[in-house]
Every structure is written in structure tokens, then in C-alpha cells.
Amino acid sequence: MRWNAFDTPVHDSQRVYRQLLSAMAEPGTFAQVSGAPLAPPGAAIGTACWATLLTLCDLDTRVWVSPELNAAGLGEALTFHTGARQTDRPEEADFALVIPATLEGSAECEAPAFQEGSDTYPDRSTTLLVVLDCLDAAGPWTLSGPGIPGRRRLDVGQGGEALMMRLAANRARFPRGLDAILTCGTRLAAVPRSTRIIRSASEEVDVCMSP
Amino acid sequence: MTASDPTASGYNFAYLDEQTKRMIRRGLLKAVAIPGYQVPFGGREMPMPYGWGTGGMQLTASVLGQDDVLKVIDQGADDTTNAVSIRAFFERVAGVTTTTATGEADVIQTRHRIPEQPLRQGQLLIFQVPIPEPLRFIEPSEEETRLMHALEEYGVMHVKLYEDIARHGHIATTYAYPVKVDGRYVTDPSPIPKFDNPKLHMNEALMLFGAGREKRLYAIPPYTRVESLDFEDHPFEVQEWDDPCAICGARDTFLDEVITDDRGGRMFVCSDTDYCQSRTEEVA
Numbered sequence: 003m004r005w006n007a008f009d010t011p012v013h014d015s016q017r018v019y020r021q022l023l024s025a026m027a028e029p030g031t032f033a034q035v036s037g038a039p040l041a042p043p044g045a046a047i048g049t050a051c052w053a054t055l056l057t058l059c060d061l062d063t064r065v066w067v068s069p070e071l072n073a074a075g076l077g078e079a080l081t082f083h084t085g086a087r088q089t090d091r092p093e094e095a096d097f098a099l100v101i102p103a104t105l106e107g108s109a110e111c112e113a114p115a116f117q118e119g120s121d122t123y124p125d126r127s128t129t130l131l132v133v134l135d136c137l138d139a140a141g142p143w144t145l146s147g148p149g150i151p152g153r154r155r156l157d158v159g160q161g162g163e164a165l166m167m168r169l170a171a172n173r174a175r176f177p178r179g180l181d182a183i184l185t186c187g188t189r190l191a192a193v194p195r196s197t198r199i200i201r202s203a204s205e206e207v208d209v210c211m212s213p
Numbered sequence: 214m215t216a217s218d219p220t221a222s223g224y225n226f227a228y229l230d231e232q233t234k235r236m237i238r239r240g241l242l243k244a245v246a247i248p249g250y251q252v253p254f255g256g257r258e259m260p261m262p263y264g265w266g267t268g269g270m271q272l273t274a275s276v277l278g279q280d281d282v283l284k285v286i287d288q289g290a291d292d293t294t295n296a297v298s299i300r301a302f303f304e305r306v307a308g309v310t311t312t313t314a315t316g317e318a319d320v321i322q323t324r325h326r327i328p329e330q331p332l333r334q335g336q337l338l339i340f341q342v343p344i345p346e347p348l349r350f351i352e353p354s355e356e357e358t359r360l361m362h363a364l365e366e367y368g369v370m371h372v373k374l375y376e377d378i379a380r381h382g383h384i385a386t387t388y389a390y391p392v393k394v395d396g397r398y399v400t401d402p403s404p405i406p407k408f409d410n411p412k413l414h415m416n417e418a419l420m421l422f423g424a425g426r427e428k429r430l431y432a433i434p435p436y437t438r439v440e441s442l443d444f445e446d447h448p449f450e451v452q453e454w455d456d457p458c459a460i461c462g463a464r465d466t467f468l469d470e471v472i473t474d475d476r477g478g479r480m481f482v483c484s485d486t487d488y489c490q491s492r493t494e495e496v497a
Binding site: 011012013015016017019020022023024026027028057058059060061062063096120121122123124125127129147148149150151176177179181194195196 | 234248253335395398
């Protein structure tokens, strides 16, 4: 089995990092991760997500992988290429690989309690790496705050409710909170904890404006 | 090393090893997510002493790419010792193109100034910071200042500014003038003149701050509210000069006083050399 990684790790990871940095600095803008390696076979993640893992993870980081995404090839490839340790305790994860449904929880098990950091060290928190089926502008979620001139719209597809409500809850606990890197195929965006999120009532406005 | 290929061999691209870059990169993402909050990082020893911009250099080394065009300024000038040596350093260890033109640069490392020409979206401005903690001169304990930030306990900062007014009749702080970022964290804008403080507000560029000795990094994202602390009856004001720049005639720039002889002769010139030069060329 072949686990793909960057052809030139130094320059490729730098390029992806700058896309991540811009995405985090300007929430609701999108980057196209081109020329990135394909994700390990069997792993239900796109190239943008795999490139992000390769860029940010190393032996200092612990990664929590949601059961829905946990494939044998993924864990092994991640360990092989980055040395990152996998953890099954969400509260000690530096990165959590999730799908929106992961944050919903269910009757028998609660949604995983990721690390939000403390008021004195809010940076010691989990960054969510979200795998989405749809990532677009002009959706029902309106973003404002640092990095956003005025407002931006975001669509994370069906079932994104739990994810966006969780991220919207960040505001009340600021500076503690979760930051999210959203990925869909080769596309990525980010929603840091500083972003104010509201669900727009006027969804029909978008329908009218679409050609 | 030959004249045609001045890039030093034996170093990783941009000097720092990849592990260190990743650590700084992760820290920067958190810094951007919590605007104005100081993220501790494992500062590395750089081939120059602390106080020469090692914090800014580590940030630059972590974000710089081979296609980036780099500009380095020291107090606004491209041709002063600090700027020249840091620029030469990255030419050698990263082989990047450098420029003195603000508009052409992708990454600008700066010591104590924000360029006069407005920055654009996508540009990165990286500040060298000596003391990142704005409360440090009031409270020497790191544990205490960290708690003050956590509790948003910033009353003493206003007391300090008030003491200025009581003593001098106006706020006498002229550089490293404290700001509040996005209504939450009181942050040190690095020792830029307060003249530059308004440029921090809603700037289009991402601003990153690195303190090498203190091992802290922080960020102000683009389009972010940045207020300079003040009082209703003593609003924040920037410096003004009676004379225009002696070289380009600009009246809206930050001016340096230059002593020209030993009989009290002096002139005022733009501190931003690139801006001054481009204005001079326009007139000519």
C-alpha cells in the first residue's frame, strides 16, 4: 500500500500553511489546495484535509480521529509521515478529525468534549479539522468579526447544524473555544473562535440572487 | 557558494528546521484565532543576539516561501544596519527575492514602523517586538499579567495613562502606545510611534508580532477593530509636525529629526525611506 505525502515537504507544506493562515485570518474565504497528495486509501478525507494534517502534525501533536473517519490506512499513514500520536481522549487532542455529525452526540453517548483551553492559556485548545460534503459561500450562516470586512456567508451543507452551533457557542466562552479548519475535497476554509456566527433568517434572499 | 548562486548551502530553507517551523506555525494559527493574545512559543537561538529582531525573524522564517518577495525595514528605512543584515540573511538562507518597494512585497518584516503606503490584502507585516506584555512595566510578574488578561483586568493601564495626564497635562506615551484588539485584549503594538496606531485599525494586511527573547507571538488579523486606549476628555491623538519633510515635502508622514551640524542645524525627513523616495521620483 502506498501512502502519499508531499513531493517536496519543505515547500509544499509552506504553501499549504500560508493557505491555512490566510483562511484563519479571513474566515469565510476559500483556498484551493492544488497539487497536494491524495489521502491514504480507505480514509474518507479529501486532499485538503490530508495536506493540512501533513502540514501541521508532527511528534508534538496528538490527533483524535472520529470513529466515522477512523480507517486503518489513515492512522498508519499519519504516524508514518508525521509521527503524530493518535489519542482516544478528546480533551487532550491538539487536532480532532471530525465530521459535523461527530459534534451532535446521541442518546447513548455525548458529543466529545474537546479541549477549549483555559482563560489564562486559551491557545492550549483543540483545533477541529472538519471533513464536509459541501463547503460554499452564500449559505445560511453569516460570519462577522476579525478578518471579515462587513459580513461573509458560509454554507457547510446538510447536517452542519451541530458544527455551526458549536462554533457559534465559542463567543460566550471567549477566549476559550474551538477553532475549526473546514475542508471539502481540495477546498479549505476556517472559522476561528473570534468569529461571530448567526443563522440568517433570510435564506430565500440567496435563492433569489442565484442565477 | 558562488557569485551567481549566493544561497548558502547546508541550511534548511529559511534557516529554521521544519519541526520548529511547524511549532511556530501552529502557534500563529492560535494567535490569529485569538487576536491580541500572546501565545508562548519555543524560541530558538538565531545567529544574531536578542534585541536584533530574532522574534520577527523566526516568524518570517516560518511563513516565508520561495516565491515570496521580502522587504525588511528598520524604523521605516530599508538601508539601516538591522534591515540590511536581516534582508541579506534571508537572501542567503532562503534565496528569496527582496525589494524595498512596499507595494511589491509579499512579506514585510519591520522594526518599529508601519509603512506609509497602505498595505493590501494578502500582504504579511511581521513586527519585531522587544517586550510583548503591555502590562509588564506595571506588573512584573508573568503569572499576574496572565491572570489580568484572563480577567480582562485592565484598569491599571488607564491609571498609567492618567498619571501621564496628571504629571504632564497630556498622555505622554509616544510609542508602544497600548491598544485594545477586537474589544478584548490589551496589546502592545511593538514600539511603533503612536502615529502608526490608527493604521492598525481595520488594516487589510495580516499583522504578526514576534518577541524572540520573551518567546511570545501574537497577531492582529486584517479588518480587525483596534482602539488606542484613551479618555473621553483626553482623546487619543497622533504626533504632528510644523514643517513638511525636507526631502519630499510630505505633510502626512512620520518625520525623523536629523541633526545636520553642531550649531543647532536640523531637518525633518520622512522615516519611511521608500515612501519618501517614490514621492521624490513622482515630483521629478
